[in-house]
Amino acid sequence: MSSHDVTITGYLIVLAMLVALQLIATRTRSRIPSLGETLSRVMSTRTGRVGMLVAWAWLGLHFFAM
Amino acid sequence: MVVRFPDRLVRAARTSAARVRGTIRRQFITRNRRLAFGLALAAVVIGVATVHVSVAWFSPAVMVLPLLAGGLLYAAVAGSFSRYSWPVTVAVVGPGTLAVAIGWQGPPRPRPVRAGVAARRAAWWAVPLVTGGLWELTALAGQPSLTTDSPAHPTISTLTDPLLASHLGRSLFLASWLILGGWLIER
Numbered sequence: 001m002s003s004h005d006v007t008i009t010g011y012l013i014v015l016a017m018l019v020a021l022q023l024i025a026t027r028t029r030s031r032i033p034s035l036g037e038t039l040s041r042v043m044s045t046r047t048g049r050v051g052m053l054v055a056w057a058w059l060g061l062h063f064f065a066m
Numbered sequence: 067m068v069v070r071f072p073d074r075l076v077r078a079a080r081t082s083a084a085r086v087r088g089t090i091r092r093q094f095i096t097r098n099r100r101l102a103f104g105l106a107l108a109a110v111v112i113g114v115a116t117v118h119v120s121v122a123w124f125s126p127a128v129m130v131l132p133l134l135a136g137g138l139l140y141a142a143v144a145g146s147f148s149r150y151s152w153p154v155t156v157a158v159v160g161p162g163t164l165a166v167a168i169g170w171q172g173p174p175r176p177r178p179v180r181a182g183v184a185a186r187r188a189a190w191w192a193v194p195l196v197t198g199g200l201w202e203l204t205a206l207a208g209q210p211s212l213t214t215d216s217p218a219h220p221t222i223s224t225l226t227d228p229l230l231a232s233h234l235g236r237s238l239f240l241a242s243w244l245i246l247g248g249w250l251i252e253r
Contacts, residue, residue: 002218003208003218003219004217004218004219004220007201007205007208007218007219007220008220008225010201011198011201011222011225014194014197014198014201017193017194017197018194018195018198021190021191021194031187032187032190033187033188033190035191036253037188038188038191039250039253040253041185041188042188043169043173043250043253046170046172049169049170049172049173049253050166050169050170052169052250052253053165053166053168053169053247053250053251054166056162056165056243056246056247056250057158057161057162057163057165057166057247059243060158060161060162060240060243061155061158061159061162062223063149063223063226063230063239064149064150064154064155064157064158064236064240065150065154065155065158065159066150066151066152066155
């Protein structure tokens with residue numbers, strides 16, 4: 001297994017963890033909140049709200065802007 | 067000949083104005099740049115209208131269609147620009163700034179947070195997010211330099227480069243980015 005494959009596998013594991021957490025949160029009676037509920041909680045303060053939106057804007061800037 | 071002070075001031079102001087005018091004219095020299103500016107302006111107008119006018123003038127159901135059409139048009143046009151160019155920068159900075167400005171004012175409507183979503187339980191999400199961030203940093207550290215990609219240790223940006231090389235890929239990415247932004251504003 002090359003370094004390239006190991007790196008990709010790492011990303012896939014993280015993605016699988018995110019999907020699994022969301023499924024556990026929404027499909028079961030788990031006490032884990034869904035991603036939407038977690039974000040609502042984070043964005044309930046102005047700092048969290050602006051921080052999340054700045055992070056989102058940065059994503060667009062990172063991939064496209066000069 | 068002695069030039070009086072007010073005349074000199076007027077002349078300097080005229081020269082500065084001509085210079086600014088020339089600079090602005092040069093920025094809009096191509097059709098793509100004019101289109102990008104118009105697009106950013108449209109995004110700002112639609113965003114402001116959505117927040118302040120839509121509820122009073124139209125029902126949310128009616129507002130969905132023009133917003134959807136506007137978003138698709140935005141993604142199609144902005145995706146036609148090459149990455150890291152002036153037009154696409156404007157097309158991304160416009161909605162980004164607008165979203166942060168809207169976010170600063172608070173949620174568009176009161177949205178009760180589900181009782182019991184304690185920070186401790188929400189921290190579950192920090193595990194994959196922090197792991198992903200550290201993994202990305204590890205890949206970044208494996209590059210020859212910060213600006214040189216490494217096929218052996220690809221970052222997420224490196225992996226998305228082939229997707230963002232095409233018009234369709236860029237449009238899909240920008241549409242998803244816009245939807246994510248709209249979803250976050252609604253939180």
